[in-house]
Amino acid sequence: MRVLLLAAGLGTRLRPLTDSVPKCLVLIKGQPLLEIWLERLTSVGFGPFLINTHYLSDQVETFVEGCACRDQISLVHESELRGTAGTLNANLDFFQGEDGLLIHADNYCLADLRAFQQAHLSRPSECLVTMMTFRTEVPSSCGIVGLDERGVVVSFHEKVPNPPSNLANGAVYILSREFFDIMKSKLSAAEDFSTQVLSQLVGRIYSYETKEMFLDIGTPESYKQANQ
Structure with missing residues (x-):
């Protein structure tokens, strides 16, 4: 299964750490975050990979050149950030009309990726996307999701003061081929995946909750927690 790894972010909240290194390459227990993703994905048979770059892109390019799976990796540089949905829309052909993974590569995730894929394969028939939650x-500080009794997303609560639960969108998705058709026909102008795409698919997104380690390492506090 093909994988688009979003790795172009500025990492503003992690400064000064990200003044000299892109967020996707910060070290977690001595290992670059992007390397953790690639090792875990290749170990269960996912790939090839497309990685978008922008901030300190030369460092990402150098990192990829040294990767064990470099022959499976393509890079696409964005001189101006397209937004999460904008990047997806610009690279729909990469998926070749098949189901694929979309991953925000600045999260530290130790989820069971095989189980995640199996959840997607057994999703309710009306669901176009399977979302990892934690x-x-x-x-x-997170996008909180509400579910029905089958695990289908029925509501979103994006960084509101008193959300109804603590079940958060992990920004790791398996996208169906039918979803790609909708992106092309109805959502081709979208720039932000969470607010402009997912919001249009309420009732058509299945959820998979990981019980394993999952952290948004967007702040110094969460980065420290990931390294404990």
Whole structure:
């Protein structure tokens, strides 16, 4: 299964750490975050990979040149950030009309990726996307999802003061071929995946909750937690 790894972000909240290194390459227990993703994905048979770059892109290019799986990796540089949905829309052909993974590569995730894929294969027939979710200790800082009894997403609560639960969107998705058709026909102008795409698919997104380690390492506090 093909994988688009979003790795172009500025990492503003992690400064000064990200003044000299892109967020996707910060070290978690001595290992670059992007390397952790690639090792875990290749170990269960995912690939090839497309990685977008922008901030300190030369460092990402150098990193990829040294990767064990470099022959499976393509890079696409964005001179101006397209936004998460904009990047997806610009690279739909990469997926070749088949189901694929979309991953925000600045999260530290130790989820069971085989189980995630199996959840997608057994999703309700009306669902076009399978979203990884996790339990967060700070719900007000995350996009919180509401589910029905089958695990289908019925509501989103994006960084609101008192969300109804602590079940958060992990920004890791398996996208169906039918979803790609909708992106092309109805959502081709979207720039932000969370607010402009997912919001249009309420009732058509299945959820998979990981019980394993999952952290948005967007702040110095969460980065420190990931390294404990």
